[in-house]
Amino acid sequence: xxxTVLTIGGVLLACILLFGVLFAVxxxxxxxxxxxxxxxxxxxxYYRDTTPHxxxxxxDCEVFSNFSPVTLYDAYGIPSYIRGSAQxxxxxxxxxxxxxLKTETPKVVVYNVLALKYGEPQSEAYNRMTLxxxxxxxxxxxxIRASMTDGEDFMSYVFPLLRFHARWSELKEEDFSCWFGQGxxxxxxxxxxxxxxxxxxxxxxxxxxxxxxxxxxxxxWLAKLASLCRDKGIELVLIKSPSIEPYWYPEWDADVQAFxxxxxxxxxxxxxxxxxxxxxxxxxxxxxxxxxNVYGAEKLSWWFGAxxxxxxxxxxxxxxxxxxxxxxxxxxxxxxxxxRLTEGN
Amino acid sequence: xxxxxWAFLLFLAVLVPLYYLVxxxxxxxxxxxxxxxxxxxxxxxGAIYLTATIVTVYLATxxxxxxxxxxxxxxxxxxxxxxxxxxxxxxxxxxxxRRIVLIACLCVNVGIxxxxxxxxxxxxLSASLLHTPAFGQELALTxxxxxxxxxxxxxxxxxxxETVETQKNPFKLAxxxxxxxxxxxxxxxxxxxxxxxxxxxxxxxxxxFLSGALRITWGYWKKLIxxxxxxxxxxxxxxxxxxxxxxxxxxxxxxxxxxxxxxxxGGIDITIGIGEWFGVTVEENFFRPYFSKNISEYWRRxxxxxxxxxxxxxxxxxxxxxxxxxxxxxxxxxGVGVSRRLxxxxxxxxVWALTGVWHGSNWTFLVWGLxxxxxxLLSEECKPLxxxxxxxxxxxxxxxxxxxxxxxxxxxxxxxxxxxxxYATVKDxxxxxxxMFTTWxxxxxxxxxxxxxxxxxxxxxxxxxxxxxxxxxxxxxRKAPIRKRIMAHGTxxxxxxLLVLIGTILVFGRYGFGFDAGQFIYNRF
Numbered sequence: 107x108x109x110t111v112l113t114i115g116g117v118l119l120a121c122i123l124l125f126g127v128l129f130a131v132x133x134x135x136x137x138x139x140x141x142x143x144x145x146x147x148x149x150x151x152y153y154r155d156t157t158p159h160x161x162x163x164x165x166d167c168e169v170f171s172n173f174s175p176v177t178l179y180d181a182y183g184i185p186s187y188i189r190g191s192a193q194x195x196x197x198x199x200x201x202x203x204x205x206x207l208k209t210e211t212p213k214v215v216v217y218n219v220l221a222l223k224y225g226e227p228q229s230e231a232y233n234r235m236t237l238x239x240x241x242x243x244x245x246x247x248x249x250i251r252a253s254m255t256d257g258e259d260f261m262s263y264v265f266p267l268l269r270f271h272a273r274w275s276e277l278k279e280e281d282f283s284c285w286f287g288q289g290x291x292x293x294x295x296x297x298x299x300x301x302x303x304x305x306x307x308x309x310x311x312x313x314x315x316x317x318x319x320x321x322x323x324x325x326x327w328l329a330k331l332a333s334l335c336r337d338k339g340i341e342l343v344l345i346k347s348p349s350i351e352p353y354w355y356p357e358w359d360a361d362v363q364a365f366x367x368x369x370x371x372x373x374x375x376x377x378x379x380x381x382x383x384x385x386x387x388x389x390x391x392x393x394x395x396x397x398x399n400v401y402g403a404e405k406l407s408w409w410f411g412a413x414x415x416x417x418x419x420x421x422x423x424x425x426x427x428x429x430x431x432x433x434x435x436x437x438x439x440x441x442x443x444x445x446r447l448t449e450g451n
Numbered sequence: 452x453x454x455x456x457w458a459f460l461l462f463l464a465v466l467v468p469l470y471y472l473v474x475x476x477x478x479x480x481x482x483x484x485x486x487x488x489x490x491x492x493x494x495x496x497g498a499i500y501l502t503a504t505i506v507t508v509y510l511a512t513x514x515x516x517x518x519x520x521x522x523x524x525x526x527x528x529x530x531x532x533x534x535x536x537x538x539x540x541x542x543x544x545x546x547x548x549r550r551i552v553l554i555a556c557l558c559v560n561v562g563i564x565x566x567x568x569x570x571x572x573x574x575x576l577s578a579s580l581l582h583t584p585a586f587g588q589e590l591a592l593t594x595x596x597x598x599x600x601x602x603x604x605x606x607x608x609x610x611x612x613e614t615v616e617t618q619k620n621p622f623k624l625a626x627x628x629x630x631x632x633x634x635x636x637x638x639x640x641x642x643x644x645x646x647x648x649x650x651x652x653x654x655x656x657x658x659x660f661l662s663g664a665l666r667i668t669w670g671y672w673k674k675l676i677x678x679x680x681x682x683x684x685x686x687x688x689x690x691x692x693x694x695x696x697x698x699x700x701x702x703x704x705x706x707x708x709x710x711x712x713x714x715x716x717g718g719i720d721i722t723i724g725i726g727e728w729f730g731v732t733v734e735e736n737f738f739r740p741y742f743s744k745n746i747s748e749y750w751r752r753x754x755x756x757x758x759x760x761x762x763x764x765x766x767x768x769x770x771x772x773x774x775x776x777x778x779x780x781x782x783x784x785x786g787v788g789v790s791r792r793l794x795x796x797x798x799x800x801x802v803w804a805l806t807g808v809w810h811g812s813n814w815t816f817l818v819w820g821l822x823x824x825x826x827x828l829l830s831e832e833c834k835p836l837x838x839x840x841x842x843x844x845x846x847x848x849x850x851x852x853x854x855x856x857x858x859x860x861x862x863x864x865x866x867x868x869x870x871x872x873x874y875a876t877v878k879d880x881x882x883x884x885x886x887m888f889t890t891w892x893x894x895x896x897x898x899x900x901x902x903x904x905x906x907x908x909x910x911x912x913x914x915x916x917x918x919x920x921x922x923x924x925x926x927x928x929r930k931a932p933i934r935k936r937i938m939a940h941g942t943x944x945x946x947x948x949l950l951v952l953i954g955t956i957l958v959f960g961r962y963g964f965g966f967d968a969g970q971f972i973y974n975r976f
Contacts, residue, residue, distance in 0.1 A: 116943030124950040257964050268963050275909035
């Protein structure tokens with residue numbers, strides 16, 4: 107009897123030890139996204155902010171690069187957060203929003219429509235960057251199932267070691283420094299700050315569209331996103347951020363306009379508003395017209411904040427002690443980073 | 452369903468408890484259904500061919516059995532009323548009928564295998580000769596067909612020779628032919644060894660389960676840590692024979708030797724371990740082959756069940772067949788030695804040619820088989836010479852140094868022959884082999900060459916560790932089976948070893964997204 111108990115105890119202890127070691131190894135081997143592909147940190151960073159948000163941005167790189175929550179708060183007292191990541195597909199945006207709505211109910215959700223052009227899962231690497239940071243729940247499961255490309259399997263999301271085990275030979279300093287800790291956030295309420303100026307020198311010639319319409323799947327997911335917002339009493343705003351490339355076709359624009367009109371939503375194609383916003387693609391872009399730098403993002407946020415305030419009667423939350431403290435700290439970090447990057451440039 | 456897939460692990464996780472939860476008398480039915488699921492996953496075409504084999508072998512063996520019984524009854528009844536000559540005539544009549552049944556069944560089953568294995572190649576050959584469109588290009592081997600066809604033929608011949616009892620229940624025969632762990636890459640099993648075990652009731656044993664788990668995990672360890680890692684470099688080397696020549700070929704020989712060993716023995720370990728989980732002892736297919744001192748010994752220790760099959764069902768019957776006896780008689784005028792050797796040597800070469808073509812339809816396999824046969828015959832011819840050498844230098848030939856030399860010599864010789872397995876054409880393989888003696892480029896190998904093969908130094912380090920671990924284990928096995936020694940230390944120690952193996956596979960294995968932890972090399976044969 108004693109021997110059996112000892113054996114069972116020994117086996118259990120060995121199993122616990124193995125799981126402990128594997129947990130630690132998984133933490134070590136998972137990419138930290140702190141010096142390269144830092145967009146991979148964005149999804150997870152959302153959970154670190156506990157303040158409420160009146161405006162929630164969802165979408166791809168055109169939201170996390172082009173809007174500055176610091177400016178929105180400083181100028182209009184609008185607390186906001188960007189739930190965006192690289193090539194964030196529309197169904198990923200849907201599930202990220204569903205996940206966010208479990209803990210907060212913003213007044214306005216802003217969705218950038220560029221990713222509607224993708225009707226199918228695109229890239230495993232971008233999937234991982236968007237989905238690994240999500241907290242576990244129905245939304246994450248749904249997002250994974252909708253996003254998996256060929257060769258991916260659900261198990262590797264449950265046990266990321268199955269995906270990242272081969273990273274043992276390419277570990278960097280950050281993998282050890284952020285082994286169990288999170289380190290400083292890389293974003294400013296989801297905004298990835300860039301100060302470089304790389305002017306747009308030429309207008310690219312867009313390839314001819316094979317199908318003039320946006321994929322049906324994308325539009326169905328957009329309809330789901332609209333229903334989700336409507337059910338929660340949230341205003342959904344559709345935007346197309348200013349950019350020169352990737353090209354936003356008039357045919358796609360017409361599809362989104364028709365969708366918005368049908369549901370009574372505000373859709374603004376900011377490419378047409380460049381002059382009123384004051385965007386100059388010679389000074390306000392960090393990569394030749396694909397994304398805005400911090401100067402462009404601040405201009406855009408000034409303009410868009412005013413529009414949001416006017417259209418949705420958003421309260422000025424400045425004076426709220428908790429929010430003021432949060433945004434003061436955020437601004438300090440933001441300005442320090444601008445200064446550091448500007449000196450670096 | 453690949454051994455390396457989640458689906459397979461889930462399949463086992465459901466099947467093993469189910470097997471022991473059902474009443475013992477229906478355990479074999481659970482296994483049979485599991486076989487059906489496993490085969491079903493591989494596709495309908497494979498299932499149809501497998502069913503055809505089961506049905507034809509069943510009908511043929513039942514017919515042979517019935518003819519035997521009828522023969523006995525008839526001869527017994529004739530004993531009082533008929534002459535010896537008449538009885539002999541009747542017996543020969545029955546024998547002829549049995550032979551017709553046997554040949555018909557062999558034709559069907561060998562025919563299916565032949566068409567699937569060589570149909571596309573024959574189509575290409577005829578197209579090039581006749582300048583017509585190639586036919587049969589859609590033909591492809593289905594899972595396990597080379598292995599289960601040989602097992603089935605073995606059973607058929609055993610029934611024909613009356614060395615095993617005929618299985619009267621077609622489903623029980625189906626269980627033997629389609630036993631799923633053996634479908635991936637063998638071993639080629641015999642009915643007298645496996646048949647009864649599969650049908651016998653089994654009680655769950657924790658010790659056996661743990662022992663099986665150790666064997667399975669060690670199999671996965673070899674496959675995922677060593678074989679799949681080295682295969683990347685081997686494939687890169689084979690793909691560009693013009694670039695990777697000279698000393699790269701020597702590197703390739705060594706890498707492929709380790710890769711193939713880890714892959715094939717790893718797969719067999721998994722098969723044997725799974726067998727243990729169901730209380731079935733599957734035959735061993737390897738006995739430390741790389742410790743062989745000559746090529747004949749190597750082939751007695753590598754893919755043992757295939758060698759045994761050819762010996763039992765082709766070599767021996769062929770050596771004593773009527774045409775061979777006649778050949779022996781006719782060649783007497785050339786001398787006693789020649790007449791004694793000729794049938795044996797012819798049978799040897801024929802068996803090796805068949806072994807070669809069993810591996811594939813490419814000419815490289817035929818040449819590989821024949822070269823193996825020639826080397827074995829040459830060694831046989833040189834035996835007196837060796838004996839004189841051993842007698843002259845007894846201290847040298849008994850030394851560890853000499854034994855090590857013979858082992859290394861055998862490994863290098865086999866690795867050279869295996870180049871035919873690596874390259875697409877015989878010309879490429881021979882070109883690569885001879886380039887080792889004409890191109891000296893060790894500098895290029897170590898100045899970035901070896902790193903251009905898709906593996907990092909860290910990968911080579913892990914592979915080297917894996918190879919050393921396999922070597923150390925083989926050395927340790929010489930005293931006693933390593934699993935027994937581990938199990939003797941108690942359950943906790945065994946579980947610890949198991950967990951260490953699992954942990955290292957999870958971290959260092961080549962699997963998951965971006966890796967091709969796919970089929971076993973022998974699965975394509």
